[in-house]
Amino acid sequence: MTQTQGPALLRVEGITKRFGGLTAVNEVSFELRQGEILGLLGPNGAGKTTAFNLIAGFLQADGGRVLFEGRDVAGLAPSSICRAGIARTFQLSRPFGGLSALENIMVGAFARLDATAKARELARELLDFLGLASRVDTDANDLTAFDKRKLELGRALATQPRLLLMDEVVAGATPAEAAEMVALVRKVRDRGISVLIVEHVMKVIMGLSDRVIVMDQGSLIANGEPRSVVQDPRVLAAYFGEGYAGTAV
Structure with a gap:
């Protein structure tokens, strides 16, 4: 884990x-620092994917602000948010069938590059x-499910983001695939x-x-280092019910 995180991105x-x-999503506030990997957890139905989509511009918020490098991007179209420097992946991979793996990633590159050779x-x-x-x-249609997921990651990276939003990247993956994605x-x-x-696999x-x-x-309901959050009674209750008496997972 990094020890050199910067100011809020x-x-x-x-x-x-x-x-x-x-x-x-009810008046949620948090910050992500430059150089940080921030995990957004919660049981199914917690609102985490909705919050994720609000940040990425796929949903419009009813209130609040989303500041990226000091600029309020709430309400902007997803394409504008991408050009601002935020890219995302989807839980369900969506490659462009009929295009090669190379061409799929080039699609992302064209968000910033005009020259085909550079893309x-x-x-x-x-x-x-x-x-x-x-x-x-x-x-792309002939790739394995996991390779399609990696291809989607590549297409997002091709937009040259400063912030990457990743949605449940290990869902359905084997243990070996999950380790590779991590x-x-x-x-x-x-x-x-x-x-x-965003992930529900704690x-x-x-x-x-x-x-x-x-x-x-x-x-x-919680915000902190993983070791302390995993023992928070509110987190344990959210995942395992109010009667859960354990102290860790």
Whole structure:
């Protein structure tokens, strides 16, 4: 884990989202520092994916601000947020079928690059970074499910973000694949990219994150180092019920 985190890169201030009479995200506030891997945890239905989509611009907030490098990006279109320096991956990989792995990553590169040669060069470098160099010309539809997930990561990285939002990157992965993805996330941070990772698998995220925030029923209930958060009675109750008497997972 990094020991050299910088000032706040992302500052979320009181974001709220309602769907009819349901408040899915209720005045949630937190910050992510430069160089940090921040884990966003919570049981199913906690509101973490909704909060994630508010930051990425896929949903419009009913209140609050999302400050990225001091600029309020709440309400901007996802494409504008991407150009500002925030990229995201999806829980369900969405490759462009009929295009090769190389061409899929080039699509992301064109968010910032106009020259095809430069986009191709960046895409090749990222395929190598992801361990997909042998799949350059493979149709994206013919990749394994895990390779499709890595390809989606590459397409996001090709936009040259300063902040990467990752949505449940180990869902459905084998233990070996999960370990490989965790290693990749660390390598992403080593490239100077800060990471906000949404996950409900506590065991994985606790070993990866510098700091963890936890949501339950739309509200933020914990914020701190993984070792302390995992023993917070509110977190244990959210995951295991009010009657849970343990002190760790």
